[in-house]
Amino acid sequence: xxxxxxxxxxxxxxxxxxxxxxxxxxxxxxxxxxxxxxxxxxxxxxxxxxxxxxxxxxxxxxxxxxxxxxxxxxxxxxxxxxxxxxxxxxxxxxxxxxxxxxxxxxxxxxxxxxxxxxxxxxxxxxxxxxxxxxxxxxxxxxxxxxxxxxxxxxxxxxxx
Ligand SMILES: CC(C)(COP(=O)(O)OP(=O)(O)OC[C@H]1O[C@@H](n2cnc3c(N)ncnc32)[C@H](O)[C@@H]1OP(=O)(O)O)[C@@H](O)C(=O)NCCC(=O)NCCS
Numbered sequence: 373x374x375x376x377x378x379x380x381x382x383x384x385x386x387x388x389x390x391x392x393x394x395x396x397x398x399x400x401x402x403x404x405x406x407x408x409x410x411x412x413x414x415x416x417x418x419x420x421x422x423x424x425x426x427x428x429x430x431x432x433x434x435x436x437x438x439x440x441x442x443x444x445x446x447x448x449x450x451x452x453x454x455x456x457x458x459x460x461x462x463x464x465x466x467x468x469x470x471x472x473x474x475x476x477x478x479x480x481x482x483x484x485x486x487x488x489x490x491x492x493x494x495x496x497x498x499x500x501x502x503x504x505x506x507x508x509x510x511x512x513x514x515x516x517x518x519x520x521x522x523x524x525x526x527x528x529x530x531x532x
Contacts, residue, residue: 373456380417382410387427388419395448399508414486416469417447420458428453431466433479437474441518447489455492459492471521478521481507483513495518 380388385406401409409415409432420429429449435444444466449459449521470478481504482489490500498517507514 373453373458374423374451375420375458375461376435377418377420377462380410380432383408384419384427384430388430391427391430391450391453394451398510401446401507407494409445411448416473417463417467418466418469420449420462422453429458429531433466433470433473433475433478435475440474441474442470442473442478443479444478447480454488460496463492463496467519467521475519476521477517479516479518481516483508484513484515490515490517493519 385403386395388406388410389401391407395438405466406524414435414437415432416435417430419427422428427450430446431444431448433448434445435442445468447459447463449462467478478498480493480498483491484503494500496519498519500515500517502516504514506512
């Protein structure tokens with residue numbers, strides 16, 4: 373599958389709204405929230421675009437002033453494009469975006485029943501450290517997970 377990643381623009385709002393309604397059953401952002409996310413200064417959004425310029429995935433980070441921790445606020449792939457590596461690529465790219473903004477740690481919450489997302493996060497180095505009861509609007513619990521982001525090159529040391 374071919375796709376490109378680019379920064380989210382305010383003109384992506386309606387495409388993200390449609391994607392959210394395909395990707396999530398509840399706890400979706402509305403039009404106003406998405407418009408705000410795409411324009412607020414302390415957020416960064418990456419969108420994945422297919423060969424027809426259709427938006428097929430996105431991820432949004434939030435930053436807090438004077439904090440080296442960024443939060444993965446939203447992350448989804450179009451149901452028709454899942455299981456083809458896009459989610460992993462998008463996650464890697466948004467981690468690089470966090471590093472470029474000076475973050476050393478990425479924090480996220482994930483539904484306790486979301487095995488696919490939790491598996492992806494675990495395999496890419498996230499650690500679950502807090503259980504949040506009754507976190508989502510349907511009463512589902514969440515895991516809070518985090519990962520230390522490493523922007524230093526992997527230098528192997530040869531013993532003398
Ligand atoms: C989580 C999500 C973004 C993953 O996107 P994706 O494009 O399917 O991800 P990938 O194809 O890169 O697959 C990621 C990993 O999950 C595995 N995977 C994907 N779909 C799977 C499935 N249905 N069952 C089991 N494993 C699956 C892949 O094998 C891959 O494993 P790897 O890390 O060992 O390579 C996507 O499922 C999604 O949008 N879900 C709904 C929204 C959501 O849950 N967002 C996260 C909120 S915290």
